[in-house]
Amino acid sequence: MIKMPHPWIPNSSPKILKEMSSTLGISSVEELFNDIPPEIRLNKEFWDKLEIGFGKPISEVEAKRFIDKLLSKNRVFQPYVFLGGGVYVHYVPSIIKYIVTRGEFLTTYTPYQAEISQGLLQALFEYQSLMAELLDMDVVNASMYDGGSSLAEALLMSLRVNRGRGKVVLPRTINVMHREVVETYLKPHSVKIEYVNYDKETGLVDLEELKEKVDSNTAAVYVQNPNFLGLIETEAKAIGEIAHDKRSLFVVGVNPVTLGILSPPGELGADIAVAEGQPLGLEPSFGGPYLGVFAIRFDNELIKQMPGRLIGLTTDTDGRRAFAMILQTREQHIKREKATSNICTNEALAAISVAIYLSLLGREGVVELSRNIYYRAHYAYELLRRSGFNVELFKSDFFNEFPVNFDNYGVNYMVIHEKLLEKGIHGGLYIKPWFPELGETALFAFTEIHRADDIEFLVLTLREVVG
Amino acid sequence: MNNVFKQAVWSEPLVFELDEEGKVGYLLPELEERILKTVGNVRIPEKILRKNKPNLPSLSEVEVVRHFTRLTQMSYGVDCGPVPLGSCTMKYNPKVALDVALDPRVTNIHPLQDPKTIQGLLEIMYLLQKWLALITGMDYCSLHPAAGAHGELAGVLIIRRYHEIKGQLGKKNEIIIPDSAHGTNPASVSMAGFKVVEIPSSRDGCVDLNALKEAVGEQTAGLMITNPNTLGLFERNILEIARILHEVDALLYYDGANLNGIMGYARPGDMGFDIAHINIHKTFGAPHGGGGPGAGPVCVKDRVVDPDKGVTLKDLLPGYVVEYNVETGLYELVKPKFSVGLLRSFFANTIPLIWGFVYILMLGSRGLREVSEYAVLNTNYFIKRIGGINGFSLEYGEESLRKHEVTVSARKLYEDTGVTAEDVAKGLLDRGLYAPTMYFPLIVKEALMFEFTETETKRNIDEYVEAMRSISKVAYENPQEPKKWPINTSVKRVDVVKANHPKFLAPSWRVYLRRRST
Numbered sequence A: 001m002i003k004m005p006h007p008w009i010p011n012s013s014p015k016i017l018k019e020m021s022s023t024l025g026i027s028s029v030e031e032l033f034n035d036i037p038p039e040i041r042l043n044k045e046f047w048d049k050l051e052i053g054f055g056k057p058i059s060e061v062e063a064k065r066f067i068d069k070l071l072s073k074n075r076v077f078q079p080y081v082f083l084g085g086g087v088y089v090h091y092v093p094s095i096i097k098y099i100v101t102r103g104e105f106l107t108t109y110t111p112y113q114a115e116i117s118q119g120l121l122q123a124l125f126e127y128q129s130l131m132a133e134l135l136d137m138d139v140v141n142a143s144m145y146d147g148g149s150s151l152a153e154a155l156l157m158s159l160r161v162n163r164g165r166g167k168v169v170l171p172r173t174i175n176v177m178h179r180e181v182v183e184t185y186l187k188p189h190s191v192k193i194e195y196v197n198y199d200k201e202t203g204l205v206d207l208e209e210l211k212e213k214v215d216s217n218t219a220a221v222y223v224q225n226p227n228f229l230g231l232i233e234t235e236a237k238a239i240g241e242i243a244h245d246k247r248s249l250f251v252v253g254v255n256p257v258t259l260g261i262l263s264p265p266g267e268l269g270a271d272i273a274v275a276e277g278q279p280l281g282l283e284p285s286f287g288g289p290y291l292g293v294f295a296i297r298f299d300n301e302l303i304k305q306m307p308g309r310l311i312g313l314t315t316d317t318d319g320r321r322a323f324a325m326i327l328q329t330r331e332q333h334i335k336r337e338k339a340t341s342n343i344c345t346n347e348a349l350a351a352i353s354v355a356i357y358l359s360l361l362g363r364e365g366v367v368e369l370s371r372n373i374y375y376r377a378h379y380a381y382e383l384l385r386r387s388g389f390n391v392e393l394f395k396s397d398f399f400n401e402f403p404v405n406f407d408n409y410g411v412n413y414m415v416i417h418e419k420l421l422e423k424g425i426h427g428g429l430y431i432k433p434w435f436p437e438l439g440e441t442a443l444f445a446f447t448e449i450h451r452a453d454d455i456e457f458l459v460l461t462l463r464e465v466v467g
Numbered sequence B: 001m002n003n004v005f006k007q008a009v010w011s012e013p014l015v016f017e018l019d020e021e022g023k024v025g026y027l028l029p030e031l032e033e034r035i036l037k038t039v040g041n042v043r044i045p046e047k048i049l050r051k052n053k054p055n056l057p058s059l060s061e062v063e064v065v066r067h068f069t070r071l072t073q074m075s076y077g078v079d080c081g082p083v084p085l086g087s088c089t090m091k092y093n094p095k096v097a098l099d100v101a102l103d104p105r106v107t108n109i110h111p112l113q114d115p116k117t118i119q120g121l122l123e124i125m126y127l128l129q130k131w132l133a134l135i136t137g138m139d140y141c142s143l144h145p146a147a148g149a150h151g152e153l154a155g156v157l158i159i160r161r162y163h164e165i166k167g168q169l170g171k172k173n174e175i176i177i178p179d180s181a182h183g184t185n186p187a188s189v190s191m192a193g194f195k196v197v198e199i200p201s202s203r204d205g206c207v208d209l210n211a212l213k214e215a216v217g218e219q220t221a222g223l224m225i226t227n228p229n230t231l232g233l234f235e236r237n238i239l240e241i242a243r244i245l246h247e248v249d250a251l252l253y254y255d256g257a258n259l260n261g262i263m264g265y266a267r268p269g270d271m272g273f274d275i276a277h278i279n280i281h282k283t284f285g286a287p288h289g290g291g292g293p294g295a296g297p298v299c300v301k302d303r304v305v306d307p308d309k310g311v312t313l314k315d316l317l318p319g320y321v322v323e324y325n326v327e328t329g330l331y332e333l334v335k336p337k338f339s340v341g342l343l344r345s346f347f348a349n350t351i352p353l354i355w356g357f358v359y360i361l362m363l364g365s366r367g368l369r370e371v372s373e374y375a376v377l378n379t380n381y382f383i384k385r386i387g388g389i390n391g392f393s394l395e396y397g398e399e400s401l402r403k404h405e406v407t408v409s410a411r412k413l414y415e416d417t418g419v420t421a422e423d424v425a426k427g428l429l430d431r432g433l434y435a436p437t438m439y440f441p442l443i444v445k446e447a448l449m450f451e452f453t454e455t456e457t458k459r460n461i462d463e464y465v466e467a468m469r470s471i472s473k474v475a476y477e478n479p480q481e482p483k484k485w486p487i488n489t490s491v492k493r494v495d496v497v498k499a500n501h502p503k504f505l506a507p508s509w510r511v512y513l514r515r516r517s518t
Helices: A014-024 A029-032 A044-049 A062-070 A095-100 A119-136 A148-163 A176-188 A206-214 A236-245 A298-305 A332-338 A348-386 A413-422 A451-465 B035-039 B061-073 B094-101 B119-136 B150-166 B184-191 B209-215 B238-247 B256-261 B349-388 B411-417 B421-430 B458-477 B498-501 B509-517
Strands: A167-171 A190-195 A218-225 A249-254 A272-276 A292-296 A311-315 A323-327 A401-404 A441-445 B141-142 B174-178 B195-198 B220-225 B251-254 B275-277 B298-301 B304-306 B321-326 B331-334 B408-409 B446-450
Touching: A014 A029, A014 B458, A029 B304, A044 A190, A044 B349, A062 B119, A062 B349, A095 A348, A095 B061, A119 A292, A119 A311, A119 A323, A119 A348, A119 B061, A119 B509, A148 A167, A148 A218, A148 A249, A148 A272, A148 A292, A148 A298, A167 A176, A176 A190, A176 B150, A190 B458, A206 A236, A206 B349, A218 A236, A218 B446, A236 A249, A236 B331, A272 A348, A311 B498, A332 B184, A332 B251, A348 A401, A348 A451, A348 B035, A348 B061, A348 B411, A413 A441, A413 A451, B094 B349, B119 B256, B119 B298, B119 B321, B119 B331, B141 B321, B150 B184, B150 B220, B150 B251, B150 B256, B150 B275, B150 B298, B150 B304, B174 B184, B184 B220, B195 B209, B195 B498, B209 B238, B220 B238, B251 B256, B256 B349, B349 B458, B411 B458, B421 B446, B421 B458
Parallel strands: A167 A190, A167 A218, A218 A249, A249 A272, B174 B195, B174 B220, B220 B251, B251 B275
Antiparallel strands: A272 A292, A311 A323, A401 A441, B141 B298, B275 B298, B321 B331, B408 B446
């Protein structure tokens, strides 16, 4: 006998339970589990004693108290946090949460029933369309999990399109986590991943080495702009030409907040564009949800091989504008083992958040956002340089993030990191583990949330810390 | 029809059509004078500068809010009414969890922050790992995958790594899947480089043991199934199935999509499964958000992989696992030493996991058992009440108990009247009820898969039954009528054929405009 009515189980009222049991001709709900063989069926006392939660339902008051105690052990450093590495601490406009937490969007399912989901479908179509304009690409899917897996799927797609070719060429200076994700996804498919080194002076892709490595066996060539070191790959278009020269696909990865100023993938001649969409309106949230941006230029062959959901514009039987999921024959629920990807649940709500942000920014706002970030990062660079810090590791310009080398101070960067923490600052990402040749170096990132005096505080504190 | 449902109809333009020069939607913090002076000009080379401004529309904040608010009004979620989509477990998403999901002490945390500074969050994740392992009867858990399919991929990659370490990957190149499996299963198998071997279900709807024995051999790397299966039936022979697979050193993988039907009564770990994924956005109350974000943690039984090297299955888990260091008293993020690798860049989809954590915390072990009890009660009540409605039948095991979901067939309705499962679905929409899953599993003709979840009310289930009855009546009396449905939703039946036609294909506004101008 179940004795505990619960707010989330409406039929747990004893009266309703009795009515339903009567209809079924059972005296206890447990009878409905008689199809479970006794060898497997759990002993009730055993399960009750398992330390799951508090063992039984609790009130919101108690739950919140327990959670609050745990969360109070977290330190929030905003605005004194200068971490980057692919995810950045931007400001998320307030209206976004009020729209995406509305039940009609938050608690809805994938829009398989198009007629009752037109609002959701239109919002996703708008995401696809707005992102297409930002990237200057034609077709954007309704989202992948994140930037890294998006890149991995782009490379898998290239291998399908260029069937028979067995190699992909990537710069060594791509996001180090993306690199790992790519290796995981490509490993089962006996694909050769060739990495191209960076030029010691510029920090950018070594074009000569690239030309050597790209051949008729290359399915895809990838460039990330800005690269993992924060540097702007000025020769990106030329890299595309090297790729196309050997009929390889050209994949370009970007940080969307730079696209108010930097050339978008479309202008660079990209066949496929990928990005981590987080900087455009998603909180850092300790790892996710983020947004895998995936786009192609319009091409009948490419579109057939594209992974992910696609929303398209059409009409209803009355001739009114309507939206629906299109080209589902690429997807897992139809093509199963021959699908372009196994992806089902993606990051739809994150995509809508980004659509809202882009709608707020508009063409002028996007340019202004890029400019705002560029200037604040360069202000930090200049102040650090003037204070004697080694920021001139490479000749190239950067966008929102740059490496700072601390070899001059004879300590491991982590010592400096600890001292910064004591002062309430979370410093940049220590990159020596991946780039040992760069010594005690960390990547410092800046966004529109960093005021001039915040940056000055960082520089002053660093000066204090190194003595 | 007694109840009236009319969805909002807005002829809401696209944001592009609301564009007007000079409008501003958001103000950025002004660049201080000293910043401008110190930096001077932007020194990026011409060749990498954007040539043309992005063609994004300019709107005011007011218009953006109204626009998207109207779009929500033309959408339907669990907060609006029943969404009994089979295998999706569309349960109520408790708002107390949303409070925590919006807490800045969660949302403001950068994934690369020093672990010392986020001990509270790490402890939450550690507890969640532990609870999920207890619920599923497994030993260890990684919260890394971002969705069920992602968890499946992780799981199949673990199978792959297992055989690789044991030096038998060369011969083990097949994974078996029942024909009733969800599409992501075979797709995940392909992505992990294995060959899919499909076996037919038997007449009672469960795995055909003979077909299984025929298909299993030295080349078998593993088997992927869900239990209860997609027909809602409990695979009674699961221990035997496990034995057959383990005999050839193949691993057994559990698709956790249907966990809602058995919590507190059975656990995959006790059924012989080696690996299992969990859908936090199904069983554990995180919202679906129109297609994500979700989270698909993967759990393993600590089966030995290499006794000499001391490698067990937990060492193969993907991404980062939270461990507690007894010496330092701190929680740490650790990459398992023989991990299949990263499947996404950072730790996990933390926000959905937070939902799951709060959900499990609020219910506890006894609460979770109640969840499954009422999920099963609700579905069996529905089955009982639709018995006798013309045109609908239960294929496979008519007399068998179902768990939390059931696949009904509209085959007879179609044969008698020409009205399809799709037409039935549209009729349900007209009555303000979200339709069940259509045309899945593939082994049932004109399939309609229902899952009411424990959060559904008896009143709504009764209303649903009456809706099915009235739809059946219309179908038999006036079979042309359902072809016009739906009429009460924002739009009428959508022309999907046109949407996919090469001549009209418009996956973005700019493609549409280009097509229109040529």
